[in-house]
Amino acid sequence: MNAQLDPQIRHDWNEQEVQALFDLPFNDLLFRAQSIHRTYFDPNEVQVSTLLSIKTGACPEDCKYCPQSAHYNTGLEKQRLMEVEAVLNKAKEAKAKGSTRFCMGAAWKNPNKRDMPYVLEMVKGVKAMGLETCMTLGMLNEEQAGELAEAGLDYYNHNLDTSPDYYDQIITTRTYSDRLDTLQHVRDSGMKICSGGIIGMGERKKDRIGLLAQLANLPVHPESVPINMLVKVKGTPLEDVEDLDPIDFVRCIAVARILMPKSHVRLSAGREDMSDEMQAMCFMAGANSIFYGECLLTTPNPEAHKDMQLFKRLGLRPEQAIVDHNDDEQAEVLSKQVQKNDQNQPFYDASV
Numbered sequence: 001m002n003a004q005l006d007p008q009i010r011h012d013w014n015e016q017e018v019q020a021l022f023d024l025p026f027n028d029l030l031f032r033a034q035s036i037h038r039t040y041f042d043p044n045e046v047q048v049s050t051l052l053s054i055k056t057g058a059c060p061e062d063c064k065y066c067p068q069s070a071h072y073n074t075g076l077e078k079q080r081l082m083e084v085e086a087v088l089n090k091a092k093e094a095k096a097k098g099s100t101r102f103c104m105g106a107a108w109k110n111p112n113k114r115d116m117p118y119v120l121e122m123v124k125g126v127k128a129m130g131l132e133t134c135m136t137l138g139m140l141n142e143e144q145a146g147e148l149a150e151a152g153l154d155y156y157n158h159n160l161d162t163s164p165d166y167y168d169q170i171i172t173t174r175t176y177s178d179r180l181d182t183l184q185h186v187r188d189s190g191m192k193i194c195s196g197g198i199i200g201m202g203e204r205k206k207d208r209i210g211l212l213a214q215l216a217n218l219p220v221h222p223e224s225v226p227i228n229m230l231v232k233v234k235g236t237p238l239e240d241v242e243d244l245d246p247i248d249f250v251r252c253i254a255v256a257r258i259l260m261p262k263s264h265v266r267l268s269a270g271r272e273d274m275s276d277e278m279q280a281m282c283f284m285a286g287a288n289s290i291f292y293g294e295c296l297l298t299t300p301n302p303e304a305h306k307d308m309q310l311f312k313r314l315g316l317r318p319e320q321a322i323v324d325h326n327d328d329e330q331a332e333v334l335s336k337q338v339q340k341n342d343q344n345q346p347f348y349d350a351s352v
């Protein structure tokens with residue numbers, strides 16, 4: 001098999017190899033990313049998550065891109081930790097609207113002891129609805145990771161944000177190795193990892209290479225890799241940073257897909273600033289997950305919604321979460337997936 005089309009899972013990427021991917025002609029890069037994507041995923045399915053901020057603003061960290069940091073005055077309305085019941089009501093709504101994963105985010109340096117019982121109740125309640133659960137609460141120690149895992153948390157989000165070299169230009173209140181430690185605690189607890197970064201913070205190409213190599217060289221690839229495009233918020237130190245070339249962003253998605261073939265690569269923050277054509281290009285490059293805000297996947301009139309219109313135009317479908325099914329249904333879903341993979345096979349034979 002042509003080495004360029006060999007979708008092996010690797011954890012030993014060096015920066016020259018990643019740079020060589022970035023340097024490929026755009027069409028070659030996209031073709032390679034799309035070929036790998038088809039080996040592991042249905043290319044026309046996109047996983048859909050809903051995100052809820054359960055505690056907003058007043059964060060002691062100084063992440064230069066973030067309107068929730070207490071270090072910057074962005075006029076953001078702060079909100080204390082939400083009541084458990086209110087969170088569960090939001091999750092119920094998200095499920096009714098077609099989301100399969102419910103992500104809860106709190107702007108903390110780390111969760112404190114007082115908050116943990118509420119957070120654990122939220123996890124249990126959302127899980128009991130048959131939704132996949134995800135949280136982002138800042139740094140975790142080993143014990144907290146264990147408690148969350150025991151409560152049924154499926155995913156923990158903790159981004160690396162950028163390369164180790166550029167990191168201290170963006171955050172000074174926690175170190176890169178703090179982040180890696182949290183990821184290790186999450187992995188050790190048995191939860192899945194959601195970890196990615198932000199593109200467009202004034203970083204150089206070598207920092208994008210460094211970020212993606214770092215993620216790909218983790219002992220296990222994160223199951224979810226959010227690739228965010230910086231949203232420039234007035235009042236943050238990055239409000240005037242130079243605009244990102246959309247083609248460079250698509251390249252990052254494609255390289256992430258090649259480096260981490262089995263991960264869900266998520267179009268995350270910044271999607272609202274992307275044109276339909278740019279999003280289509282990102283799906284082509286291997287993105288297969290999005291956050292879906294207050295929108296209706298199962299609304300009687302889905303055409304009314306912009307995202308659903310785009311899905312329709314592109315022939316995309318929301319991916320179904322296997323947690324929604326009982327054992328028999330799950331077996332059926334898996335067997336359909338196997339059949340689909342078999343049907344996809346000739347594509348690869350033909351393209352080698």
Ligand code: SF4
Nearest residue numbers: 059061063066069107
């Ligand atoms: S830790 Fe999270 S919420 Fe806090 S400033 Fe950084 S990105 Fe924002």
